[in-house]
Amino acid sequence: MNLNERIKLINQKQILKEKDFILYWMSHSHRAFFNPSLEFAIELSNEYKKPLVVYYPLTDKYNFSNQRYYSFMIDGILEAKQSIEDRGIKFALEKVEDVKNRLIHHAQNACCIVTDKAYLKYQRNLSNSIAQSIKIAFFEVESDVCIPIEVASDKKIPYAYLLRNRIHQYLEKFITPVELIEPSIKSIHREFEFEKIPFKNTKDILNHLIIDKSVSFATFKGGYTEAKKYLKDFINYKLYKYKEFRSHPELDFQSHLSPYLHFGQISPVEVVLEVLSVYNKNDENVDSFFNELIVWRELARNFCYYNPLYNEYEGIPDWAKQTIEDHLNDKRDYLYSLEEFEKAKTHDKYWNAAQEEMLKTGKMHNYMRMYWCKKIIEWTKHPKIAFDIACYLNDKYELDGRDPNGYAGISWCFGTHDRPWQERKVFGKIRYMSESGLKNKFDIELYVKKVQDL
Ligand SMILES: Cc1cc2nc3c(=O)[nH]c(=O)nc-3n(C[C@H](O)[C@H](O)[C@H](O)COP(=O)(O)OP(=O)(O)OC[C@H]3O[C@@H](n4cnc5c(N)ncnc54)[C@H](O)[C@@H]3O)c2cc1C
Known part of the structure; x- marks a missing residue:
């Protein structure tokens, strides 16, 4: 793979050859294979003749930290750790309170930092503020x-x-x-100043994190x-x-x-x-x-x-905002609170089935995600409230939540990447989806049964 266009030095600082190691901060690409960030870090390690440390700072301070997604994520990290160690490379998994401070601390002994490029605000802000606070080169690689x-x-x-x-x-x-690059220095047995996590498996690690245990485990293993x-x-x-x-x-x-x-x-x-x-x-x-x-x-x-407003109602296109706000005073046939939505307690058994699928498995079917979000718009007082409820539920329960796809998918239900349709109540010209549409397109009763049987 030609890596050049995937790599960017984001702080205009130098690689310091006199320091101890190359640091790959595995922020997003939790894998040992097909990982351009990792291979680029190995290339640097070979070129500068410095050992490579792959670093994962584990924190429980993220939004929606719950056992559902942490267990899936830690499964993946432990597998990546093993595969990377099998290549003779040190993998440091540290439990940290503050990712930024810890990275700045480790940067004192590193020649440079390599990380995965991020697309969401809080991740980008974190990378940028670390890059600006250190004295060494900070590279971002587009691996995903x-x-x-x-x-x-x-x-x-x-x-x-x-x-x-x-x-x-x-x-x-x-x-x-x-291509997998052979590391010329095996860093696996070297000692570096990273705190060791004494736990071996996902369950053990989960027990040492302060995370929301009210959300059940998903039916997927990471x-x-x-x-x-x-x-x-x-x-x-x-x-x-x-x-x-x-x-x-x-x-x-x-x-x-x-x-x-x-x-x-x-x-x-x-x-x-x-x-x-x-x-x-x-x-x-x-x-x-x-x-x-x-x-x-x-x-x-x-x-x-x-679009910095990607996860806000204010980030939808102007035409969509205009048309939906023209209908703010339209009578809603039903109004539900966040709690009623969350507990799948609406009058609509199809909507409830979609919500149940997400609650039970951690993954709702794509078609139902559209219907689910459209109905939240229909059954809330204001589209801004609907946008926030959809983001909250999606981020809390979907294993794939907190992702650009989720914010774009929700925003799509509000007109983003779509065109105006025939005007109707509550939605204005934003595309509408109906219960009868579900019945015409597929066997929705079979879907409800499938979810009940889960
Ligand atoms: C309201 C709403 C919320 C959504 N929330 C999320 C979310 O939080 N995370 C998420 O990954 N996807 C989200 N999607 C997009 C889509 O529903 C899921 O990506 C898809 O259901 C994932 O299942 P799959 O991997 O089996 O899909 P497949 O059909 O097998 O698709 C393969 C891959 O293509 C990508 N993809 C598929 N559909 C879309 C789409 N509409 N937009 C962007 N990428 C897509 C995904 O990465 C997916 O894994 C949302 C869609 C809507 C309408």
Whole structure:
């Protein structure tokens, strides 16, 4: 893989050769394979003849820290740790109170820091403020997109088709394997000043974190091996009908890769290459799958990167805000509180089933996510309240929540990346979704039964 366009030095400082080690802060790409950040860090380690330390600062101070997603995430980190150590590289997993302070502290002995590029505000602010507070070079590597975000576009892209048109020209250049580089210095047995976590497995680590235990564990297990199993199963048994059945929640034709992609446990480039090792790129199912995995997923990153209001009602397009606010005084047939939504206590058994699916498994079907969010708009007093409720529930319960896809998906329900439709009550010209639409498109009763049986 040509790494050049994925790497950016973001603080104009030097690599200090007299220091002790190269530090890769594994912030997002929780994996040992197809990880350009890791390979770039190994390259630096070889070039400067300094040992590499892969560093994961584990904190329980993030929003929505709960056992559902922490257990999935730690599964993935422990697997990555093992695979990286198998390559002879030191992996330091530290329990920390404050990620920024700890990184600044370790930077005193490091030649430079390499990390994964982020797209959300709090992650970008964290990276930027660390980069500005240290005296050594700080590199960001784009490891979790097919096409580097600023290469695809230097501004916000309003519609998917515009990115779709552009993306195809870059695919050959950027969809290439990430070669594993042999580390010339084995750092695994060296001692560095990182505090050791004395715990061995996910359960043990979870017990030492102060996290919300009221959210149940998900039905997915984290890690690269699991991600590869889902990918293989998808390619072998589902992809051939993806186009026809991807919007059938009563069936199971999605890949289920979103939690793995969200935590960087698998690379989207690896997913694309695995698909192309079996299927022709002109296959209509492949086209449909890449439209989601590449176009919509990377449009979501573009949206969050260039629109600081991505997770706020105020960030929706002007036309959408205007039209929905023209209807603020329309009578709502139902009004629900956050608690009623959260407990799946609405009058609508289809909506409740979607919410239940998310509560029980940690992953709601894509088609139902659209219906779910549209109905929150319909059944709240103000669209701003609806936006906040949707973000809260999505971030708290979806394993793949707290992701650009989630904010772009919710914002899409409010008109982002969409066009005006026929005017109607409450929604104005924003696209509406109805119960009868569900009944016409698929066997919604079977979906309800499927969720009940979970
Ligand atoms: C209101 C709403 C909220 C959403 N919240 C999230 C979220 O928090 N996290 C999240 O990852 N996705 C979210 N999505 C997008 C989509 O529903 C999920 O990505 C998809 O259901 C994940 O399941 P899968 O991996 O089996 O999908 P597949 O159909 O197998 O798709 C493969 C991959 O393509 C990407 N993808 C698929 N659909 C979309 C989409 N509409 N937008 C962007 N990327 C897409 C995902 O990375 C997905 O893993 C949301 C959509 C809506 C409408």
